[in-house]
Amino acid sequence: MVATELLPPDGDGPARAGELLRSGALVAFPTETVYGLGADATQDEAVARIYEAKARPRFNPLIVHVPDLAAARRIAEFDDVAERLAAAFWPGPLTLVLPARAETVSALTRAGLETVAVRVPAHPVAQAVLRAAKRPLAAPSANPSGRVSPTEVAHVLAGLGGRISAVVEGGRCTVGVESTIVGLAGRPRLLRPGGLPAEEVEACLGRPLATHEGGIVAPGQIASHYAPRGRLRLDAARAEPGEVLLGFGLVEADLNLSRSGDLTEAAARLFGCLHELDRHGVERIAVSPIPERGLGRAINDRLRRAAAPRQA
Ligand code: TXA
Numbered sequence: 001m002v003a004t005e006l007l008p009p010d011g012d013g014p015a016r017a018g019e020l021l022r023s024g025a026l027v028a029f030p031t032e033t034v035y036g037l038g039a040d041a042t043q044d045e046a047v048a049r050i051y052e053a054k055a056r057p058r059f060n061p062l063i064v065h066v067p068d069l070a071a072a073r074r075i076a077e078f079d080d081v082a083e084r085l086a087a088a089f090w091p092g093p094l095t096l097v098l099p100a101r102a103e104t105v106s107a108l109t110r111a112g113l114e115t116v117a118v119r120v121p122a123h124p125v126a127q128a129v130l131r132a133a134k135r136p137l138a139a140p141s142a143n144p145s146g147r148v149s150p151t152e153v154a155h156v157l158a159g160l161g162g163r164i165s166a167v168v169e170g171g172r173c174t175v176g177v178e179s180t181i182v183g184l185a186g187r188p189r190l191l192r193p194g195g196l197p198a199e200e201v202e203a204c205l206g207r208p209l210a211t212h213e214g215g216i217v218a219p220g221q222i223a224s225h226y227a228p229r230g231r232l233r234l235d236a237a238r239a240e241p242g243e244v245l246l247g248f249g250l251v252e253a254d255l256n257l258s259r260s261g262d263l264t265e266a267a268a269r270l271f272g273c274l275h276e277l278d279r280h281g282v283e284r285i286a287v288s289p290i291p292e293r294g295l296g297r298a299i300n301d302r303l304r305r306a307a308a309p310r311q312a
Pocket residue numbers: 031033034035036037060061062063095097110113115116117119121139140141142177178179180181183191192217218219220221
């Protein structure tokens with residue numbers, strides 16, 4: 001156990017976070033998508049601590065966070081398509097998987113792959129932490145493996161308090177689901193739906209994204225991944241006896257992702273609602289149908305995973 005420091009988003013907070021990160025310690029910080037558990041992506045031991053703290057069962061490649069495009073170009077090779085997407089959507093909730101430049105981030109960060117996932121977050125506190133750290137930061141969501149991603153400081157502390165050196169405060173995450181991941185080593189491919197609607201990426205590229213096929217390296221795909229403790233039943237018109245309804249739109253629901261049927265609001269509230277159901281010890285959760293378009297694709301992806309049969 002370590003005492004987890006709670007750092008302010010301004011004043012000395014980011015500088016203290018930077019110092020801890022350079023020393024190899026773990027620091028959670030807010031991004032516009034979810035809170036990330038940061039480690040210096042150039043130090044294998046620091047990155048190994050991420051797996052230890054999250055009790056993650058296996059090594060997946062991690063997303064490397066940098067403050068701007070210039071820093072991203074130092075760790076990955078950008079072709080015209082990558083430049084176009086970066087110009088359109090960075091900073092923001094888009095991760096690009098690109099050919100890695102040799103020896104810039106540790107092999108463990110990349111899980112030994114020749115490619116690297118890079119993202120420039122828009123959140124001002126994430127930006128301040130990255131600039132103070134002066135290192136690229138590997139940062140998966142700041143939750144124990146297999147649990148719901150954190151969208152506020154209280155979620156981070158509930159899951160990882162005592163296991164990480166510090167958390168930088170930054171209020172509630174506005175996007176609420178992880179970044180959209182697009183693979184650009186080969187034909188542009190949607191590796192994970194997320195906070196940037198895939199349709200916007202396709203409009204920018206002027207052609208549809210391929211979706212993943214069997215065997216693609218997108219380990220966010222472990223079946224049960226974003227799970228609350230309760231069981232979920234999806235596409236439910238109403239709650240059966242013994243169930244609590246997590247609603248969407250104008251339905252009689254115990255908790256509603258968005259009464260007005262707004263997918264952006266629903267994405268932002270998703271993990272918070274699942275945490276709340278956990279806190280109340282709800283065992284059976286029915287979920288209203290969510291349209292499969294825009295952010296609805298990311299929401300349904302997370303819900304389907306949360307509903308998948310549990311791994312031991
Ligand atoms: O919104 C987000 O992206 C959050 C916040 C904290 O920024 N971060 C996040 O990071 O979700 P992480 O490290 O958990 O995302 C890892 C996922 C992997 O599961 C995999 O799908 C994909 O990124 N990934 C990383 N490197 C890859 C690579 N070289 N090839 C294919 N997929 C890769």
